[in-house]
Amino acid sequence: MLIGIPKEIKNHEYRVGMTPSSVREATAHGHDVIIETNAGAGIGCSNDDYIAAGAKIIDTAAEIFAKAEMIVKVKEPQKVEYEQLREGQLLFTYLHLAPDPDQTTGLITSGVTAIAYETVTDKNGGLPLLAPMSEVAGRMAPQVGAAALQKANGGRGMLLGGVPGVAPAKVVVIGGGVVGTNAARIAAGMGADVIILDKNVKRLTWIDDAFGPRVKTQYATIDDTEALVYDADMVVGAVLIPGAAAPKLIHKNQLSRMKPGSVLVDVAIDQGGCFETSKATTHADPTYIVDDVVHYCVANMPGAVARTSTFALNNATLPFTLALADKGWKKACQDDPHLAAGLNIHKGRVTYEAVASALGYDHMPLDRILA
Ligand SMILES: NC(=O)C1=CN([C@@H]2O[C@H](COP(=O)(O)OP(=O)(O)OC[C@H]3O[C@@H](n4cnc5c(N)ncnc54)[C@H](O)[C@@H]3O)[C@@H](O)[C@H]2O)C=CC1
Numbered sequence: 259m260l261i262g263i264p265k266e267i268k269n270h271e272y273r274v275g276m277t278p279s280s281v282r283e284a285t286a287h288g289h290d291v292i293i294e295t296n297a298g299a300g301i302g303c304s305n306d307d308y309i310a311a312g313a314k315i316i317d318t319a320a321e322i323f324a325k326a327e328m329i330v331k332v333k334e335p336q337k338v339e340y341e342q343l344r345e346g347q348l349l350f351t352y353l354h355l356a357p358d359p360d361q362t363t364g365l366i367t368s369g370v371t372a373i374a375y376e377t378v379t380d381k382n383g384g385l386p387l388l389a390p391m392s393e394v395a396g397r398m399a400p401q402v403g404a405a406a407l408q409k410a411n412g413g414r415g416m417l418l419g420g421v422p423g424v425a426p427a428k429v430v431v432i433g434g435g436v437v438g439t440n441a442a443r444i445a446a447g448m449g450a451d452v453i454i455l456d457k458n459v460k461r462l463t464w465i466d467d468a469f470g471p472r473v474k475t476q477y478a479t480i481d482d483t484e485a486l487v488y489d490a491d492m493v494v495g496a497v498l499i500p501g502a503a504a505p506k507l508i509h510k511n512q513l514s515r516m517k518p519g520s521v522l523v524d525v526a527i528d529q530g531g532c533f534e535t536s537k538a539t540t541h542a543d544p545t546y547i548v549d550d551v552v553h554y555c556v557a558n559m560p561g562a563v564a565r566t567s568t569f570a571l572n573n574a575t576l577p578f579t580l581a582l583a584d585k586g587w588k589k590a591c592q593d594d595p596h597l598a599a600g601l602n603i604h605k606g607r608v609t610y611e612a613v614a615s616a617l618g619y620d621h622m623p624l625d626r627i628l629a
């Protein structure tokens with residue numbers, strides 16, 4: 259198969275779809291790989307590194323989109339990218355369609371077959387291609403939140419860990435999945451007073467076992483969420499209903515009850531955000547203030563640590579990339595229902611139920627496509 263890797267074009271996005279090591283694996287499987295010139299520059303990998311792995315360097319993204327049978331990316335295609343996709347071509351990348359009607363229409367119109375990293379599943383009920391970036395974003399959340407708490411950045415002027423004789427900041431993490439537990443781990447490590455809310459009691463039990471008294475847990479009722487948010491210095495939004503738009507858990511009218519200068523880090527922004535006042539921001543201009551509350555809502559947080567993130571992402575995606583290239587998407591999905599769960603769009607139809615229901619499309623069931 260001819261695999262194409264365009265350079266990412268989202269704001270301050272330095273990750274790349276395949277590392278040189280992944281390219282070498284693909285060429286060892288007999289595939290051809292074309293990659294846009296300098297696509298790996300942001301992770302410190304040169305054209306020569308890719309050539310040594312067996313790839314051919316191409317000058318323009320347009321040529322990659324025109325020639326490749328499978329496009330491997332990181333971020334959801336931007337308008338200029340989805341306009342170049344076509345029927346019969348396979349796209350393997352993050353999509354986050356539920357909060358993104360324009361991209362969804364673009365992919366439907368293109369006729370492309372699109373498999374979303376974030377809805378591929380595993381046998382334990384996890385999301386193995388989302389997890390590595392959730393680990394990164396979760397670990398970054400207290401870092402970016404700590405910077406936002408500084409006075410010059412609009413925050414309350416608090417040090418996350420406090421100092422002897424002065425209490426640490428109170429960090430409330432809503433959602434105790436991969437992002438939430440990684441955020442809690444770093445926030446607790448920085449000395450903050452941390453509590454995680456979730457609606458899954460089994461998950462809270464696991465967190466309690468894993469962290470002991472360093473991190474508190476609380477079942478996420480409306481009452482308890484509200485009380486903890488009003489008392490928080492930093493709130494991390496880390497909930498997910500796979501494929502669906504994020505539920506809104508803090509509303510605009512509640513911001514005035516929060517502490518002035520407190521910080522909301524909405525990691526769930528790529529699924530639309532779990533705070534009513536969240537709107538996606540970029541690494542170039544990551545925060546804004548509503549009712550004295552600082553909002554950080556960058557939808558591609560891992561792009562800031564592109565080297566760590568690209569290698570972590572490839573560790574998870576490579577077996578699936580190879581399966582898709584070796585067998586073609588249909589046979590690979592027929593053989594592996596967890597990969598099939600990633601199929602979101604095929605030939606103009608929405609094939610993922612939560613996306614169809616969020617955006618008002620008819621849902622085309624997978625078994626009809628894979629039959
Ligand atoms: N902004 C960024 O750059 C990045 C964003 N993300 C996003 O972060 C979000 C979280 O991802 P993961 O931690 O991997 O998901 P996950 O599935 O591991 O965890 C989500 C948790 O939220 C809980 N939850 C769901 N509804 C809830 C509610 N109403 N109240 C309390 N808890 C609730 C679930 O029980 C689960 O434990 C996703 O939207 C993901 O796409 C992930 C990586 C990067």
Ligand SMILES: CC(=O)C(=O)O
Nearest residue numbers: 352391528557558560
């Ligand atoms: C998961 C995601 O959206 C990201 O890594 O940018």
Ligand SMILES: [Mg+2]
Nearest residue numbers: 528557558559
């Ligand atoms: Mg994102």
